[in-house]
Amino acid sequence: MSQPEQQMSIGMNILGFGAHAAAWRKAEVAADAYLDVEYYRNIARISERGCLDAIFLADGPALVGDVARQPAGRLEPTVLLTAVALATRHIGVIATASSSYNDPYNLARRFSSLDHISGGRAAWNVVTNAGDAAAQNFGLAGAPRHVDRYARADEFIDVTLKLWDSWEDHAVIADAGSGRFADPAKIHAIDFVGQHFSVKGPLNLPRSPQGRPVLVQAGSSEGGKALGSRYADAIFTTQTTLVDGQAFYQEMKQRARQWGRNPEHLKIMPGLSTVIGSTEAEAQARFDQLNAYHGEEGLLQQVASRVGLAVEELDPDAPLPWQRIGPIEEFERGSHGFLEAQLNLARRENLSIRELSRRILVGHRLLVGTPEQVADSLEHWFRAGAADGFNIMPDVFPSGVEAFVDHVVPLLQKRGVFRREYRGSTLREHLGLPYPASQYQQAAVAV
Template structure:
C-alpha cells in the first residue's frame, strides 16, 4: 500500500507517573503529583513545545491495580483536560470514556463542551472496559460479554454522532433586529430508539468548532477493528512487531475502504513505550533501576495479568503456556488486543516469560535505547506502512517527555518526517483530517436533489 502521508502524527500518553509501574518510586515528581493539575499542564506544555498532535489520558471507572503498592487513583479526564486546554494553545486533548458505563447524551455534551473550551482540540477515546471491577461500580456482577460491550458501543457511537450533528452548521442566525436566534428547521430531533438507548435529542449545543470532536478508538480485537474502521478518525493500537504492524495497517485501511470511507482519513497509531538514555548502557541502567523497584514478581504479574492467569501458574524461564491460552477471540478476562500483541511477540522471537516481561510495558511495544534508536524505529515503522503516527508512553514523567521532545523530535524533524511547527489550530488540522460532513445537511441536500 502506498503511503501518501509524508509526516507522522505523535501523541503523548500520560499514564500517571509513567508507563513503568515503578515510576512513582524512581521518579522525581512528588508522590501526589498525579492529582495535581499543574503536573499535567507541565507535560502538556512540554509536548506542545515539541509540536506534538495531542496528549492522551487513559481511564477506567474503577480503582486500578493494588492500592497497597500502586497509585491507581485518576482524575476524571474531561474535567482535567478542560483545565489543561486552558493552559495550552495548540496541542490536542484526548479524553478516554467508556461506552459501557456512560449515556450518549451526557457524554456527547461533555466532549462537545471540551471541544468548545479548547477551541477545537478535543477528542474522545472510545473504550468498552473489560474489567469486572468497573462493572461492579455500576450494579453489575461482572463485565458484559465482549460481543455485548461492542454491540452497545456501536449504537452509542451512532447516537453520539447524530447528537453532534443535530445542529446544522448554519442553524445559528443570531439576528438581533428580527429577534431570530436559530432556524428550528436546521436543529434536528433524533427520536432514536434502539436496543440499548432511547434518545430524543437534539444536543443542547450547536456543532462544535471542529464540526465534530475527533473520535479515537483503542482496540485490536475483532469487535474493536469493526468499530474503529467504521467510526474512528484514529486508532491507538498494540502491535509489537513490524510485520504485525504492517498487516494491521493494511487490514484497517481496507476495512475503512469497505465502509465507503477514504482510508487516508483513518489514522493508525501504534503505541510505543520508551526508556531513553544518551547511550544504550545508560538507557538499560535506567530500565534496570526501574525493574529493581518493581521486582521479578512484579514483572511476572504484568505478563500474568495480560493473559488472564495467576503468576504462580507461570514458570518465568519457560515459554508462555500455549496449550492453556486458547483462542484470542474467546478471551473475556481482559484486552484481546494486548493478549494478541503479547502472544505474537513471544512466538516470533521465541521468548521466555521472563524475557517477555522486559519487552512490553502496559501492553505495548517497548524500546530501551538512545534518542537515535527511538527515532529510527519510529521512522522505520512510519515509512514501512505500519503506522501513520505513534502514541508515546515514556517510562517516567516528566523526564521521559523532556528527553523525547528535546532529543527525539529534532531528529524526526531533521529527517523530514515530523513537523517543525503547527500548521493549524485544531486537532483535525494536526492529524490532517477534514471537517466531517454534517449528516443532516447531507440528507437535506440529497433530498433536494431528488436522489
C-alpha cells in the same frame, strides 16, 4: 527541497506517573502530583513545545490495582483536559470514556463542551471496559460479554455522532438586533430508537469547532476492528512487531474502504513505550533502576496476569506454556489486543517469559535505547506502512517526555517525517483529517 511529504502524528499518553509501574518511585514529582492539574499542564506544555498532535488520558470508572503499592485513582479526563486545554494553544486533548457506563446524551455534550472550550482540540477515545470492577459500580455483577459491549458501543457512537451533527454548521444566527437567535430548520431532533438507546435530541449545544470531536478507538479485537474501521478517525493499537503492525495497518485500511470510507481518513497509531538514555547503557541503567523498584516478580506478574495464569505456575526462563493458553477470542477478562500483541511478540522472537517481561510495558511495545534508536524505529514503522503515527508512553514523567521532545522529535524533524510547527489550529487539522459535514445537512441538500 521538495514539498513536505506526508508526516507522522504523535500523541503523548499521560499514564499516571509514567508507563513503568514503578515510575512514581523515581520521585521526579511529589507522590500526589497525579491529583494536581499543574502536573498534567506541564507535560502538555512540553509536548506542545515538540509540536505533538495531542495528549491522551486512559481511563476506567473503577479503582483497580494494588493500591497499597501503586498510585491509584484518576481525575475524570474531560474535567482534567479542560484544565490542560486552557493552559495550551495548539495541542489536542484526547479523553477516554466508556461506552458501557455512560449515556450518549451526557457524553456527547461533555465532549462537545470540551471541543468548544478548547477551540477544536477535543477527542473521545471510546472504550468498552473489560473489567468486572467497573461493571460492579454500575449495577452489574460483572462485565457484559465482549460481543454485547461492542454492540452497545456501535449504537452509542451512532447516537453520539447524530447528536454532534444535530445542529448544522450555520444554525446559529445570533442577531441581537432582530432578535433571531437560531434557524430551527437547521436544528434537528435525531429521534433515535435502537436496541440500547432511545434519544430524541437535539443536543443542547451548537455544533463544535471541529464539527465533531475527533473519535479515537483503541480495541484491536475483532469487535474493536469492526467498530474502529467504521467510525474512528484514529486507532490506538498495540502491535509489537513490524510484520504484525503492517498486517494490522493493511487490514484496517481495507476495512475502512469496505465501509465506503477514504482509508487516509483512518489514522493508525500503534503504542510505543520508551526508556530513553543518551547511550544504550544509560537507557538500560534507567530501566534497571525502575525494574529494581518494581521487583522481578512484579515484572513476571504483568505477563502472567495478561495470559490468565498464576505467576507461580510459570518458569521465567522457559517460553510461555502455549498449550495452556486458550484461544484469544475466548478471553472474557481483559483486552484481546494486549494479549495478542504479547503472544505475537513472544512467539515471533521465541522469548522466555523473563525476556518477554522486559519487552512490553502496559501492553505495548517497549524500546529501551537512545534517541536515535527510537527515531529509527518510528521512522521505520512509518515508512514501512505500519503506522500513520504513534501513541508514545514514556517510562516516567516528566523526564520521559522531555527526552522524547528534546531529543527524539528533532531527529524526526530533521528527517522530514515530523512537523516543525503547527500548521492548523484543530486536532483534526493536526491529524490531516477533513472537516466533517453534518449528516443532517447532507440530507437537507439531497431533498
